[in-house]
Amino acid sequence: MTHGAATQSDRRNEAIDPSSAVVRFGADAPLALEGGGTLGPWAIAYQTYGTLNADRSNAILLCHALTGDQHVANENPVTGKPGWWETMVGPGKPFDTERFFIICSNVLGSCLGTTGPASINPDTGQAYALDFPVVTIRDMVNAQARLVDHFGIDTLFCVAGGSMGGMQVLEWAATYPQRVFAAMPIATAAKHTAQNIAFHEVGRQAVMADPDWRKGRYLEAGTRPEKGLAVARMAAHITYLSEQALHRKFGRNFQDRSAPTFSFDADFEVESYLRYQGRSFVERFDANSYLFLTRAMDYFDLAKDHGGVLARAFQNAKTRFCVVSFTSDWLFPTRDSRAIVHALNAAGASVSFVEIETDKGHDAFLLDVPELFKTTRGFIDSAARARGLPASGDSAL
Amino acid sequence: MSPITLTEDAASARVDLHNLAALVEAGSRVLDVGCGDGSLLRLLAEKRGVDARGIELSQSGVNECVAKGLSVIQGDADTDLVYYPDASFDYVILSQTLQAMRKPRDVIDHMLRIGRRAIVSFPNFGHWKIRLQILTTGRMPVTENLAYSWYETPNIHFCTINDFIDLCDEMGAQIEYASALDRFGMPVETRLPRLFWNLFGEQAVFVLSRKI
CATH class of the missing domain: 1.10.1740.110 (Rna Polymerase Sigma Factor; Chain: A)
Structure with missing residues (x-):
């Protein structure tokens, strides 16, 4: 066995038998898919940080990007590296684990324990591979909603994420407007462009x-x-x-x-x-x-799902939004974020928008960018006050 | 909901902001165009229970606003007001920013479209000190309130109170309230005829609505 093969078998373990917590849904509780048909049995793997409060009002769902995973703020079981958003998530950090209950699940179609093409197809006993259905951002969000149901959480205090994670945030706000108190789509777009x-x-x-x-x-x-x-x-x-x-x-x-x-x-x-x-x-x-x-990202076009008018996706939205872009991000440039902001304005939604000056490109949302921390802290704290949750540094504000 | 406590910042807000805030009905929806660091928005939110939104051009201003928990977007009043639907706010405020707009008339037009009322405050170029400076020095005036030299000023469209009244007439905007303020933001004696406002007012505040 080569070293590579050994790692491959480790990864397969994480895909089929992850070290994360898992909620398994039987064939009697399938997931209906946007492309038609259903997936079942299926599983969703997740990590949580912090404590859910008594009225279950302090939950934040973080959505990971294309090659991210649920290991936001703990050592990654595959790479041994720190979690991908340890800069943002932890005690006293913008997503404060001392005040909030943080959930991050592996997205549908990925390979860290949530059902995906590396999972076993019950019909064949082998990996799904290309027999796995083509899933969409909405399917990912519907899967997450089932996990949120599992926790008995009615309304998420906040849904946040960057890039493909930001697409999930927008889809959450559009599909489950009553269940999202605050939303933070970062370095993302309401649709994938031809270049993307x-x-x-x-x-x-x-x-x-x-x-x-x-x-x-x-x-x-x-x-x-x-x-x-x-x-x-x-x-x-x-x-x-x-x-x-x-x-x-x-x-x-x-x-x-x-x-x-x-x-x-x-x-x-x-x-x-x-x-x-x-x-x-x-x-x-x-x-x-x-x-x-x-593929799921390519298919994402939120306006198309609402008669071609993006503002309709957010009609009567009570959710408060904070949209963030980065000046040097040419993959999801600021104009993509502005399109979201304009749609939210047109829908009369409460929205803040910050374009952060940095030369770090699209990856800036994962990196040490103090302006992002400041913006997030301000947004989360004010939303927390509006929700009657404790805010950090109330007096220091 | 946690009770709203007035922060030190809001309590010590400038007199002119308090005067502006007093023109706004409590509990209404307000858009502040060019909201800077959010001082007025915060005052409105905390003292008047207003649903306060803002647009600000500078990143530092927007970041300060968001950090204060205000709903503010980074944008340019000259280009971005077009994205707001008709009659979506009770008031649209343009505080001390009119003279920096590329197209002031278009901006006011949008304000009257977006809001039930528009509140505009601006420095009065008809003030006697400014007139005197031009008369005596023959040079573009530089005052305490207008401290820039002509070649670096962001203020590209100055007007006098009389000019503004003319524009309102031309645009068919109804003047619901008007006041001239001294350098401290206190109203000039209102019983004086408007001729005197244009001489003695350093700033002016107008509340406009669309003529029906």
Whole structure:
């Protein structure tokens, strides 16, 4: 067994038998899917932090991005790295675990314990692979709603997330307006643009072009489309950064050498970095999940679901919104956030909008950006006061 | 709901903000265009129980507002008012910002469309000190309230109280209330004829509505 295969078996364990808590729904409680048909039995894996209060009014649902997972603020069982939003979630942090009950679940179609293409298809006893239904952002949200039901929570105090997580936030507000008191969509859009879809298609084609993909049946074949998935990740990773950030980090610096080798080695630091990003990604993520989740994002078009008018998605919304974008994000640029804000204005919703100055690109929502912390803290605290929940630093305000 | 306590910030808000706030019906819906750091919005929310929203151009201003818990969006009054539906607010306020608009008339037009009433306050370029400065120095006036040199001022569309009244007539806007203020934001003696307002008012406040 190679080292890679050992990691693969670890990952399969997380997909089928996750270390997270899981709610399992039997064939008698299937999930109806937007594309038609149902999924069942199915499972949803999640992490929680903090304590649910007596009237169940302090729950915050965090929605993860494309390749994220439910491990927001604990060591990741696959990578051993810190949680993906430890900057934002914890005692005294903007999403304060001492005051709020934080829930994050693995999205439908992913590979960390919620049902996805790496899960076992009860009809065949083998992984679903491409037999898994094409799920949508709304399906993900409906699955989360079942988890929220499971906790006996009627109204979530807040739903927040960035990128694909932000799409889920918007879908929550549109589909379950009565169940969302406050919503924070970050670095996201109400629809995927042609350019967004184009980048995803490059990634999918890279995976499918890898002979080890085996038309999706790589798990049974004992192979893994490592090269294809790594290329997909490398291309995608560029879109998460900005030109300025790449220049600041790498410039034209050489990697462990002082002159070009006149070969196709990773002469440049930026090449070496991308190769590393590709390699480490295939260690932790299922290739078929990548296909399904990118597809779900491509299909997202909230206005289309409401007669082509985005404002209708938020009609009579009582939810208070805080929309955040980043100046150097060219994947989900500020104009996408403005479109959301204009629709919310037109719907008469309560909305704040901040464009945060940073050169860190789309990934800024995951990074140490003090303005994001400040904005989140202000928004969450004021929403908490409006909801009759304790706010941090009431007096310091 | 937790009881609303007046913060120090709101209690010590400037006199002119209090005067503006007094023009707003308690419990109404207000949009403050160019809301800065949110001082007026906060005052309205805390003292008048107003559903207060804002638009502000600067990121630092917006961030301060959001940190204060106000619903404020980053945007440009000259371009973004178009996205607000008709009659969606009771009041739309433009406080000391009219002169910085690229198209002041269009902005007022939108304010009257979006709000039942528009409240506009602006520095009066007809004040005697300004007239005197131009007369005596032959140069663009620089005063305590208007402290910029002509080449760097954000104030690109000055007007006098008389000019503003003319514009209201032209636009078919009804003047429901008007007041000229001294440099401290206190009303100039209101029994004086308007000729005197235009001489002695450093600022003016108008409440407008659309003529029906």
